[in-house]
Amino acid sequence: MASIKDVALRAGVSVATVSRALSGKGKVSAASREAVARAAKELGYVLSYNASSLASGRSRNIGIVVPTISRWYFANVLQGATQELNERGYDLTLYNTSGEQRHRDAVFQDLLMRQRLDAVITVTLKLTAPELHQLRLVGKPLVALGGLLPEVSTIRVDDFNIASLATEHLVSLGHTKIAFLGGADVFNVDFNLPAARLDGFEYALDQAEIAVNPQWLLDADFTTAGAYQKVRSLLSNPRGRPTALLCASDEMAFGAIMAARDLGLSLPGDFSVIGIDGHELGELYGLTTIAQHPGAQGEAAVARIMELLGEDGHPDPPSPAPDQFFPTEFVLRTSTAPPA
Amino acid sequence: MASIKDVALRAGVSVATVSRALSGKGKVSAASREAVARAAKELGYVLSYNASSLASGRSRNIGIVVPTISRWYFANVLQGATQELNERGYDLTLYNTSGEQRHRDAVFQDLLMRQRLDAVITVTLKLTAPELHQLRLVGKPLVALGGLLPEVSTIRVDDFNIASLATEHLVSLGHTKIAFLGGADVFNVDFNLPAARLDGFEYALDQAEIAVNPQWLLDADFTTAGAYQKVRSLLSNPRGRPTALLCASDEMAFGAIMAARDLGLSLPGDFSVIGIDGHELGELYGLTTIAQHPGAQGEAAVARIMELLGEDGHPDPPSPAPDQFFPTEFVLRTSTAPPA
């Protein structure tokens, strides 16, 4: 492969001039610039990122750490982040801790440390003190998506408020027998995100002076199948069942709807369901939900990283200021209605 | 951050010895090895991958190019690939062409070319001649997942056979009025994968001497919602409807099942559905399907890459690609039964 020397030789200038011409930094005469461009093109030259990074200390490479990939929220965050990074000419190095401590250790102790990254985005991961310390050691910008980390730039939705709003919607429809399906701690994702949503739920009920039935506070594993089982049991209790349910994720809400239908209940007449997420399938299910746009969150995380890197050459999408919550959207469909 | 020099100084040896001790290559006395290990640990030393790569020509970094992330198959391929790579101490650089030519060009013309990778995995992408040429220029091992590429090591399932098997299953149950729901070309994924599955379908019907009804050959966009619309129309045709349907993906099969139910049909009594994929949700839907284990495919792609890189990481003389089909699995559940 052609190196910068070959280009310099062919263009009849020094390597320094080639570097300046190609990077656009520093003054270069129009003539030199053109000669370099031509020579580079003729030789099919592409610069070595390793060499460039070593010399300049900048990698144009962002690391992103996720607890899993094959779940709706994370796949969509990645989708948004990759597109935005691609747009800016950055590479993305993907680390998947897979909820396994062994993988997680490997990521934080080895992979992340190797100075190949300009910055790091963590998604829904509660870093331990040693992990945070490690990252600080490396001295790279860090943005946390989906949860609060001490002294770290964070992008997140207002889980408490989302759950409270969803609950208020059910209450305003006239429901008083309302259940909550939260998520158990999975993937080492322990931001108490489920807890914040549960708090919002209880707060809204409290405001409406509706008693919380502890039997109707459930947990599943954030999957459709897991929710199906729980809700099926919930609705089959011979001592009575709720008329409405708030699910902490849309995927769980799908399972809830399937369970209700399989039991012969008609929706929303017999049973109202509201989710949280904004999953594409929600439309088909007629699911009322609160959309949180994970793709846009991924983009926002990248935009914030670029700000931190001082890379403001691009018209940044309106990323919320550091201490604001990422905006969400109430989507009314047909899975919620007044109780029969 | 501590550099190799600092370690050498502290351990009282040369940088060459440090390099050899830490990499495990070359002879080093036990005493030196130990001194180096201790010094490195005390200083919290991690080597610079950029410098290491530049000097050695090896990156311990694999590129993977996907047409999208937020679709079941791709998310699961990535899940498998990241875990396997993590296990081996490799980084993964993720490129998402997003089905947009602009992104695709950026990936192939720029990002991929920058010599930061040891090898490349492409997923369900039919590379153009220039793209293949570019990749060859870089001279890195290449593995194609999900489709056949000329002179490229390939991992793929036998789409023709899968579709044929699924069709035979319906035929063996006694169905003669069988429809097929394929996938339109999306994401620039144009391996004629849908075509291969259609061919298998038609072949099996032909073997059974059952005529293909051209009205029952449908296309959707591989999404549940898209399939729902198509199947709803299919089943509402007043001139008669099929008693069974083969869907080219499980996600589409879910849409088909939802459509049939919404029309008041009972499954599988009135209508049998079989999918292809092995999606987790299939269990909940009782979907009979042919599982293709994308996570395992991702792992297999990584394993093949490692073979191509050779044990010491240097490309071996190209051995003939072991062009076997990736194994799939027939999963019988309750969505298929003899026609009423």
Add this chain to the structure above:
DNA sequence: CTGAAAGCGCTTACAG
């Protein structure tokens, strides 16, 4: 088994 030294391919003060 070990070290001095060349070299990987760039970037960037520095001096002109």
Add this chain to the structure above:
DNA sequence: CTGAAAGCGCTTACAG
């Protein structure tokens, strides 16, 4: 505006 040169932090023949 331009070039010579030092340096980024490693690896790896080469010679002991």
